[in-house]
Amino acid sequence: MKRKAAKDFWKTYISLIVKGGIRTKMGNPAVTFTKQAKNGDFDEISDEKYCSMLNDIEQLSSFWDKLPTDTAGNVFLKALARTPLSEDEISQLTGILASASTNVSYMLDDEKDMASAPDDDFEPAFGGTPFDENKFEWTPKSIYDYLDYNVYGQTAAKRAATMLIYNHLHNNSRNILMAGATGCGKTEIWRVLSQKFDFIKIINGPQLCCDGWKGSYHIKDIFISEPKEKAESMVIVIDEADKLFEPAVGGGGTDFSYKIQNELLKIMDGDTITFVDEQKNTSCTVDCTNVSVVFCGSFETMLRAKTLDSGTIGFGGELQKESRIAECTEEDLITYANVRREIAGRIQQIITLDKLTADDLEKILESQISPVKKIEKQQGISITVDERTRRAWADAAAESGLGCRYIRSRLQSRLDDLVFESPYAKEFVISAPES
Numbered sequence: 069m070k071r072k073a074a075k076d077f078w079k080t081y082i083s084l085i086v087k088g089g090i091r092t093k094m095g096n097p098a099v100t101f102t103k104q105a106k107n108g109d110f111d112e113i114s115d116e117k118y119c120s121m122l123n124d125i126e127q128l129s130s131f132w133d134k135l136p137t138d139t140a141g142n143v144f145l146k147a148l149a150r151t152p153l154s155e156d157e158i159s160q161l162t163g164i165l166a167s168a169s170t171n172v173s174y175m176l177d178d179e180k181d182m183a184s185a186p187d188d189d190f191e192p193a194f195g196g197t198p199f200d201e202n203k204f205e206w207t208p209k210s211i212y213d214y215l216d217y218n219v220y221g222q223t224a225a226k227r228a229a230t231m232l233i234y235n236h237l238h239n240n241s242r243n244i245l246m247a248g249a250t251g252c253g254k255t256e257i258w259r260v261l262s263q264k265f266d267f268i269k270i271i272n273g274p275q276l277c278c279d280g281w282k283g284s285y286h287i288k289d290i291f292i293s294e295p296k297e298k299a300e301s302m303v304i305v306i307d308e309a310d311k312l313f314e315p316a317v318g319g320g321g322t323d324f325s326y327k328i329q330n331e332l333l334k335i336m337d338g339d340t341i342t343f344v345d346e347q348k349n350t351s352c353t354v355d356c357t358n359v360s361v362v363f364c365g366s367f368e369t370m371l372r373a374k375t376l377d378s379g380t381i382g383f384g385g386e387l388q389k390e391s392r393i394a395e396c397t398e399e400d401l402i403t404y405a406n407v408r409r410e411i412a413g414r415i416q417q418i419i420t421l422d423k424l425t426a427d428d429l430e431k432i433l434e435s436q437i438s439p440v441k442k443i444e445k446q447q448g449i450s451i452t453v454d455e456r457t458r459r460a461w462a463d464a465a466a467e468s469g470l471g472c473r474y475i476r477s478r479l480q481s482r483l484d485d486l487v488f489e490s491p492y493a494k495e496f497v498i499s500a501p502e503s
Contacts, residue, residue, distance in 0.1 A: 071266060073124045081144045090141035098129035098446045099136055116272070122446075127263065129445055136448045154205070208234045211261075218260045220432045221422065222253050228419045229257050232360060233265060236303055241360045243336050243414055245309070247367035247396060248421025251471020254364045258305045267298060270305045273312035273365070276328065287331045288343035291354050299352065303360045304335070310365030313406045329408045336361055336414045363415070370396060370404035371420065396420055424471050430462040432472060439476040443483065450495040451483065457499055 069077075084092060101122070104110065110118050131146045132138050153161070212230040219226060225246055232242045246254040255270070262268040275285045291299040306312060315325050334341055338357040345351065374396055396418045401407040424432075432438060433453070440451050453461075465474040479498070486496045 069127045069263065070120075070124060073128070077128060077147070081140055081147070084140050085144055090139065092140045093137045094140050094143055096129050096132040096136050096138070096448050097125050098132075099448050101125045102447050123259075123263065126442065126446060129448075132448070134445060134448055134450075206234070206237060214264065215257060215260060218437055219253055219257050220435060220437060221424070221428060222248075222257070225254060225257060225419050225421050228417055229261060229362075232303070232362065233261060236267070236301075236358075236360050239301075239358050241338065241358050242416055243361045243363075244417040244419065245363040245365075245401070245415050246419045246421060247310075247365060247371055249368070249371075249423040250366055250469055251465075251473055252421045252424055253471075254421050255305075255307050258362065258364070265303070267301055268303045268305060269294075270307055273306045273308040273310075276306065276312060287328065287335075288345065291341075292343050292345050292350065292352050296352065296354070299354045300356070301358045303362060305362040305364060307364050308366075309363035310367045310405060312365075315406060325406065326408070329411050332361065333408070333410050333414070335359055336411065367396075367405050370400050373404055374400060374420075423469075424466065426459075426462045426466040429465050429471065429475065430458055433458045433462060433475065439472055439479055443476075443479065448494075451479075451498060452496070453479070453498045 084090075110121070113121075131143045131150075133146070208230050211233050212226060215226045215230060225248075228244055228246070232244055235242050246257075248254050258268060258270055262270065269290065271285075271290060276287060290302075290304060294302070312328065313325060335356045338355075338359070340353060340355045342351055342353045398409075398412040398415070398418075401412040401415070401418070402409055433440065440453055443449075444451050461475050461478055464478070465471055468474045482498050483496060486493070486498070490496075
């Protein structure tokens with residue numbers, strides 16, 4: 069959860085509870101958010117901002133456990149139980165409370181005190197995950213377990229991401245590249261991690277521009293909008309990086325792909341760089357020693373070539389588990405992906421991800437990370453999808469190559485039809501028509 073959203077939440081609920089509002093009914097923010105979305109309140113904002121807002125709402129709404137409303141006390145205790153605090157942080161909090169306690173008597177002797185006392189049936193439901201309990205330190209195992217709970221399959225990629233984060237937490241920067249088909253989960257790994265580690269910044273590669281190239285988002289913008297401390301300790305995840313590496317020759321013959329790689333090279337080398345924003349007349353100097361870079365992309369040409377070379381039936385085909393995409397090397401990046409040798413040489417690890425099969429996608433639909441469960445949590449409803457429909461969606465999603473994105477789109481479309489007919493229903497059964 070982003071720091072501002074978290075701070076607003078804690079301030080609201082602590083203020084409410086200390087003023088005697090422990091039994092105040094609080095609405096699930098996902099319900100309000102969904103209504104606003106249906107009313108078109110977010111139509112004018114960018115997809116990136118909408119996804120960021122949705123992510124914050126999804127995390128907040130988890131404290132309601134799918135209920136449309138709950139008491140402030142219940143919500144507060146569930147949030148507290150799911151927030152990892154170190155021993156030092158617990159000591160600081162208890163010190164503040166102890167100091168405040170010396171100035172008050174806790175005798176329950178008047179109606180005012182009774183009004184702020186909890187109901188007899190006050191039973192907070194914690195119902196969390198293994199990763200919501202207090203953890204005093206992130207270890208490689210706890211980072212991996214958190215990822216493994218939230219992302220299906222892709223063991224090698226999750227281990228690589230785990231070790232990058234662990235090393236990054238100990239001021240050891242690392243640069244890696246993840247290559248795999250659309251919908252295989254490579255970007256989802258970093259989205260999930262960004263919910264726990266606010267130093268992760270995900271960038272859309274095709275929108276990224278270098279100095280001298282007109283565009284909406286330059287490399288300097290990655291850093292210049294951040295506080296210096298965060299700017300010097302980020303994990304920069306460049307999504308669709310393969311598009312970034314494609315040749316982009318301007319009218320004057322300038323290869324902007326070469327130029328942007330040159331700017332990235334300075335970051336990956338750990339140089340101290342001064343970024344200047346001429347429009348706002350501001351600048352910032354960033355020591356990139358502790359900055360890590362992650363490239364994510366389909367790199368389809370490279371993976372197809374490597375798969376064919378390895379003797380399998382092809383990147384787009386139904387690969388058996390024992391016939392995985394061949395591992396890629398620094399030379400493959402140079403030969404097939406237009407990556408400069410200097411950049412390729414500074415990537416410590418290249419990870420190839422499996423394409424998700426129909427069986428994989430069906431298992432995802434049945435798991436705790438199912439798009440069905442996410443929509444249930446957002447909208448405070450119950451959804452049942454029959455077995456035949458789950459299989460049909462999984463087959464179609466695998467064939468389309470869009471993975472869970474396809475399934476979520478189909479699910480939302482069918483759900484919209486049902487809600488249109490029964491807007492006040494809380495339970496929905498989805499069954500695809502017989503073909």
